[in-house]
Amino acid sequence: MGPNLWHNIDEVAAVILFGIGFTTLLLHKNMIKKIIGLNIMDTAVYLFLAAMGYVEDRLAPIVENGITDADAYINPIPSGLVLTGIVVSVSVTALMLALTIRLYRKYRSLDLDEILIRMQKEEQR
Amino acid sequence: MSFVENFPCFSIVLCMAAGILSTPMKAKQAKCMTMGLVVLVTCLSFGTLLHVLSTGSSFVYTMGRFPAPWGNEIRAGVLEALMATIFSLVMLCSLAGGMDHVFRDIAETRINLYFILVDLLLSSLLAIIYTNDLFTAYVFVEINTIAACGMIMIRRSGRSLIAATRYMVMSLIGSGLFLIGLAMLYDITGHLLMENAHEAMIRLVQAGQYHMPLLVIISFITVGLAIKSGLYPFHSWMPDAYGYSTMSSSSILSSLVSKSYIILLIKIFYRVIGFDNMISSKIVDVLFVFGLVGMVMGSVSAIMAKDIYRMIAYSSIAQIGYVYMGIGLGTEAGMVAAVFHILTHAITKSLLFLSAKGLNDVSGRKKNFRALQGAAFRNPLSGAAFLVGSLSMVGIPMLAGFISKFLFATAAMGANPGKVLITLIVLAVSTILNAIYFLHTVIRIYTPLEESAGTEGSRGRMSVGAAAALFCLIFLNFALGLTSQPVTDLLQTGIEMFG
Numbered sequence: 220m221g222p223n224l225w226h227n228i229d230e231v232a233a234v235i236l237f238g239i240g241f242t243t244l245l246l247h248k249n250m251i252k253k254i255i256g257l258n259i260m261d262t263a264v265y266l267f268l269a270a271m272g273y274v275e276d277r278l279a280p281i282v283e284n285g286i287t288d289a290d291a292y293i294n295p296i297p298s299g300l301v302l303t304g305i306v307v308s309v310s311v312t313a314l315m316l317a318l319t320i321r322l323y324r325k326y327r328s329l330d331l332d333e334i335l336i337r338m339q340k341e342e343q344r
Numbered sequence: 345m346s347f348v349e350n351f352p353c354f355s356i357v358l359c360m361a362a363g364i365l366s367t368p369m370k371a372k373q374a375k376c377m378t379m380g381l382v383v384l385v386t387c388l389s390f391g392t393l394l395h396v397l398s399t400g401s402s403f404v405y406t407m408g409r410f411p412a413p414w415g416n417e418i419r420a421g422v423l424e425a426l427m428a429t430i431f432s433l434v435m436l437c438s439l440a441g442g443m444d445h446v447f448r449d450i451a452e453t454r455i456n457l458y459f460i461l462v463d464l465l466l467s468s469l470l471a472i473i474y475t476n477d478l479f480t481a482y483v484f485v486e487i488n489t490i491a492a493c494g495m496i497m498i499r500r501s502g503r504s505l506i507a508a509t510r511y512m513v514m515s516l517i518g519s520g521l522f523l524i525g526l527a528m529l530y531d532i533t534g535h536l537l538m539e540n541a542h543e544a545m546i547r548l549v550q551a552g553q554y555h556m557p558l559l560v561i562i563s564f565i566t567v568g569l570a571i572k573s574g575l576y577p578f579h580s581w582m583p584d585a586y587g588y589s590t591m592s593s594s595s596i597l598s599s600l601v602s603k604s605y606i607i608l609l610i611k612i613f614y615r616v617i618g619f620d621n622m623i624s625s626k627i628v629d630v631l632f633v634f635g636l637v638g639m640v641m642g643s644v645s646a647i648m649a650k651d652i653y654r655m656i657a658y659s660s661i662a663q664i665g666y667v668y669m670g671i672g673l674g675t676e677a678g679m680v681a682a683v684f685h686i687l688t689h690a691i692t693k694s695l696l697f698l699s700a701k702g703l704n705d706v707s708g709r710k711k712n713f714r715a716l717q718g719a720a721f722r723n724p725l726s727g728a729a730f731l732v733g734s735l736s737m738v739g740i741p742m743l744a745g746f747i748s749k750f751l752f753a754t755a756a757m758g759a760n761p762g763k764v765l766i767t768l769i770v771l772a773v774s775t776i777l778n779a780i781y782f783l784h785t786v787i788r789i790y791t792p793l794e795e796s797a798g799t800e801g802s803r804g805r806m807s808v809g810a811a812a813a814l815f816c817l818i819f820l821n822f823a824l825g826l827t828s829q830p831v832t833d834l835l836q837t838g839i840e841m842f843g
Contacts, residue, residue, distance in 0.1 A: 260520045264527055271531045307486045314490055321505050338502045
């Protein structure tokens, strides 16, 4: 367990970060902190993918000095996945921020509980 | 390669292109283009279905002609083509039925944006159904979420904004779990295409390696998709999201979006993880238990709901519970029943939402049940449609809902002995609860108003499109109920083609 854990320290860190982001997104009442949580969660997955895709002593998958042997380079697919994932998470973050702005303009608060209370007051009026 | 094999790819790409083209258009033009597109996609999907049936085997379409381990693939079998056909048909009916509300609820200048979202949603639904690549599935799951969230928040009331926020948070949690599950799966199998990942998976299981990570992966993927489709303990976003958005959106969200994730889950179970590994991982038992709890709790909440839209939304939770219960039985018959119920629920729930809208329109747009009294006399077609939908959900013979309950019951008899009795009992209890709230509403809308009460709202005049949509959905309901054998045979062959 011990040496294995140390050997995979990047992945362990990624999973812990994933947990932090996950709980923040799920449990925090503040919209901005929720979005931060979302970003931590997504970034943790990218760290996981990048750490898994890295092989020691190999180069980034761009042909350099005419070396065409595939063994000299790491697998480019995990990096490609990370890039695609970043695009997805940027667009989702943008959408969440837009929602937050709308909510703030309407209820003058970022706290979800507070927003719910204000909405109910507004409906009763 | 025959020309028909391009159809799945065409329909996905056409939807995306139409979404982009809608941007500069006026509301009317965008509407015409989207409706035309959905009709076209329905025809293309039906063509694919006929082709797959005539050749008797599924086909794989390689995007850009890159061969297997490197390229990206689309795969169409009987199940995929059938789902695509029914989904686009239901999409068409939901749009036609709720069109007057779309034009009423959304500002004139922003209606074309609504159609962009519809196009995107359809393309992502089709891509989720057809794709053979796990990461592509993830990307389209996210596109689906974004489009669905946009469809909720486009009606700018405070309620729908909060509903969209809740929907988004729960969906993102689901996608996060799904994504990390996929990342781990990719790490241990080294493939993203479903077939190659499955081969690697078989090797790993035979060698007895990575037992624990596999279990973690299966649970992450399953729980992620279950959260996104609204399985019982994760359902809190559903009633608001379905109750406060414009009617077409509610209908599309409840009948199609949540189902597409279940289809993806079934696909991953069969084509990546393998049916036997899935059973031995015991995750199906977890789904089974939560499905059963959802069947009862969804119906109980529906009985206590204060307005008709929320009642129908809570009923969706119970129906999602049915589907997961069917998957949880862990037999092929259970899976066929679950997929059949996906079809039934897609058709019936959109019928219920659209007819509830029609009834609501002639009752002064008040949402409580009292206002609905006698609404079926003011708008006879919506009344009849609601009656058919309710009877189908309760499970009256000749309607689609009866067949799915029948299939669930027969599947339960063949399942693990420990599950037989509890399934049958919960099925019976849930049917009674369904009957309580649906028939209560049906009686309410067919009770004539007293003379002194004064008529609230006028007689309803439905647009031709809305009436046609209701007729089409009623017809589909009867068709599925009366000719269930060919459809179940199709589903059977479709699921066998997965293997």
